[in-house]
Amino acid sequence: MTNRIYADHAATAALSHTALRAMEPYFTQKYGNPSSLYGFGQQAKADLEKARADLAACLNARPEEIYFTSGGTEADNWALKGAVELMALKGKKTGHIITSAIEHHAVLHTAQYLEKQGYSVTYLPVDGHGRVDPAAVEAAIRPDTLLISIMAANNEIGTIQPVAEIGAVARAHKILFHTDAVQAVGHIPVDVQAWNADLLSLSGHKFGGPRGMGALYVKKPLRLPPLIHGGGQEKGRRSGTENVAGAVGMAAALKEAVARLPEESARLSALRDRLIAGLATLPYTRLTGHPTHRLPGIASFVFEGVEGEALLLHLDAKGICASSGSACSSASLDPSHVLLAIGLPHAIAHGSLRLSLGPDNTEADVDAILKAVPQVVEYLRAMSPVWDAQAQKPTWEL
């Protein structure tokens, strides 16, 4: 389709031209193995380290604190499993983890796995806007709490957490603090010092870098036991022949995103706010997530009397790519855990839509979305047995 409108940047996005150009030489020209002793390999090593330093600078971290991974999922897995293993090495073979009910599955399912290994986990509730209360984090701390893991920004509803406050609580209680910043990095200012983060996950493809490339920030002098064992790359912490092209591309993309952040986030916020103003005002429709503490590119809604997958398919037919947390848009039978955690009844959570904007979106895209979504919602409501067309309201009492 020629005039496709891509509004699913929180899922993944195009590689930026800057990243593509930066990566190109590493496939057929500068393909040396950074672990090799000859100059050809050592040049690749130098470039890898330059990428590490560039990436670190974007997070206010030191280069030695950045470990490249295969993406956000691996970084999250390593953070949680590595942190508890580190504590086990220090003699705490079991203990307690605090996280939230709205984490990405990369954290949630890892926490559930650790529960099976004998750890106890508190999944903190969130308020109606999807925010974790730092006081609730503090109240959940037990003498055996080993780790606090709270995401920086949510991928479905865009809510930004009070990360610095939560980090301060963790610091005050000398508990390790991890934050899944996959949706935050490159989109809002991220500062590992200000956030008091000990561990921070990021993923390249969420900010114009390549897919299958991520990083974990590990605060010095923490020595996180490896998740991936092998040839001893990344100072023995993360084995596997280095993906130099990936690291260089990810660093180039992030450098550019951070340089453009003030301007681009203002531009995206304005587009997002037009979507919110135009759609959240439809009858029996609400914005999900926080009205102000939200990612610049994410506008998310629920429409009563409409099912999300049907909405997405009709939008697709009109050339618009978006996503939904409805059960029917995935293989599971429940709507998204995030929408349920913010207190939406199942019936309403089924009618969710997430529009996530990025660098390629324009005012014209927003115009087209503002025209298409109300049409589709109206059409689906008209054929819905739970929508009263006369009264223009749902027939259900929830």
Add this chain to the structure above:
Amino acid sequence: MLYSEKVMDHFEHPRNVGSIPDADGVGQVGNPKCGDIMKMYLKIDGNNVITDVKFQTFGCGSAIATSSMATEMIKGRTVDEAMGLTNAAVAEALDGLPAYKMHCSVLAEEAIKAALADWYAKKGEPVPECCKLPCDGDEHGCCSCG
């Protein structure tokens, strides 16, 4: 593609959408919690022929497509023929559904049976066993409960 061309055709151009104000039988199955609700309206003449059928559906692409296909499969048929319509036949007529969407075709079959049960009940006749839903008279809240 997640769905076959037939599913997409019935989803994008659903047949027999709407309601019949003076329907002889109306059946609704599914519940909002599960995200699928189907309502079927039947007009049935003195020869037990289904002369008209309309549906309303709240649900995903396959819920809408199975409703649409099911209405086409029973329109102009006798009550006995409609009673024999299985969810597998609806899914097959759509060139198949993904495994986790098969419950949508079950709902379509059940919506028709619920409408037929209503028709029998309105006439004051006993409802045949095969038109009774697994959850009739029960409040257990499964995704077929109307």
